[in-house]
Amino acid sequence: MAIRKTDAIVLKTMPFRSSSLIVTLFSRDYGKIRGLAKGVRLERETRGALYELCTRLEVVYYEKTRSDLHLLTEGFLEESYEPMRTQLESIAYASYFCELVDETTEVHDAHPQLFELLDFAFRYLSSIPAERVARLFEIKLLREIGWLPYLDNCVQCSQGGLESGYFSARQGALICPKCAGGFPDARPLQREALAAMRYYAGHELEDCLRHGMGSQTEAELKVFMGRFFAERLLRPLKSKQFIEKIKPVMAK
Numbered sequence: 001m002a003i004r005k006t007d008a009i010v011l012k013t014m015p016f017r018s019s020s021l022i023v024t025l026f027s028r029d030y031g032k033i034r035g036l037a038k039g040v041r042l043e044r045e046t047r048g049a050l051y052e053l054c055t056r057l058e059v060v061y062y063e064k065t066r067s068d069l070h071l072l073t074e075g076f077l078e079e080s081y082e083p084m085r086t087q088l089e090s091i092a093y094a095s096y097f098c099e100l101v102d103e104t105t106e107v108h109d110a111h112p113q114l115f116e117l118l119d120f121a122f123r124y125l126s127s128i129p130a131e132r133v134a135r136l137f138e139i140k141l142l143r144e145i146g147w148l149p150y151l152d153n154c155v156q157c158s159q160g161g162l163e164s165g166y167f168s169a170r171q172g173a174l175i176c177p178k179c180a181g182g183f184p185d186a187r188p189l190q191r192e193a194l195a196a197m198r199y200y201a202g203h204e205l206e207d208c209l210r211h212g213m214g215s216q217t218e219a220e221l222k223v224f225m226g227r228f229f230a231e232r233l234l235r236p237l238k239s240k241q242f243i244e245k246i247k248p249v250m251a252k
């Protein structure tokens with residue numbers, strides 16, 4: 001058994017027997033890992049609090065060779081993102097980001113950029129509108145895991161230079177007006193929404209946050225991303241459903 005040490009963010013926890021937790025973490029160095037934290041539920045105030053959802057910590061674990069469930073031996077709190085935790089809406093979106101990463105990654109598939117993306121999103125959720133952070137998160141996640149929709153040319157006829165067109169969630173691609181008839185699920189994609197998706201895909205996180213877009217474009221992107229994930233994910237995400245449920249309450 002090798003001893004590993006890495007920074008990690010808590011994606012999910014599950015009680016195990018009466019006193020322990022099975023923790024799913026996204027680590028900076030080893031990607032998603034699952035570990036057993038023995039006895040922590042008996043120390044709720046101290047060690048137990050470490051494994052709160054969306055917390056960033058440094059963990060030490062024994063890597064099991066015959067199982068994906070490792071043994072978490074130590075954890076040191078690095079960041080609990082307190083400002084984000086003061087608003088129900090931010091917590092709901094942070095949970096959505098965790099669930100999205102959990103659903104779209106395999107264990108031991110290292111993506112340091114995804115670790116940074118989670119950290120970035122949690123830090124900005126308290127000060128930037130959550131929907132904007134969410135679109136940026138989704139597009140950066142897709143790029144990192146290789147699922148980014150194809151937006152360069154028409155996927156059917158390769159026509160380039162398109163500044164608007166149609167988007168097929170099933171194909172995960174841009175379609176030109178001439179080919180759109182062959183894709184029943186294709187919906188018009190306006191110039192601003194396409195430009196925003198391209199900008200988000202190709203620029204640094206900080207620059208993207210400064211890149212303004214109108215509320216109509218934001219709403220359009222939300223619909224496209226929702227359709228796209230619905231095509232790709234095996235099941236609807238609970239956290240996403242929760243966000244929709246609290247929306248009317250938050251708007252009051």
Ligand SMILES: [Zn+2]
Pocket residue numbers: 154155156157158159175176177178179180
């Ligand atoms: Zn075409």
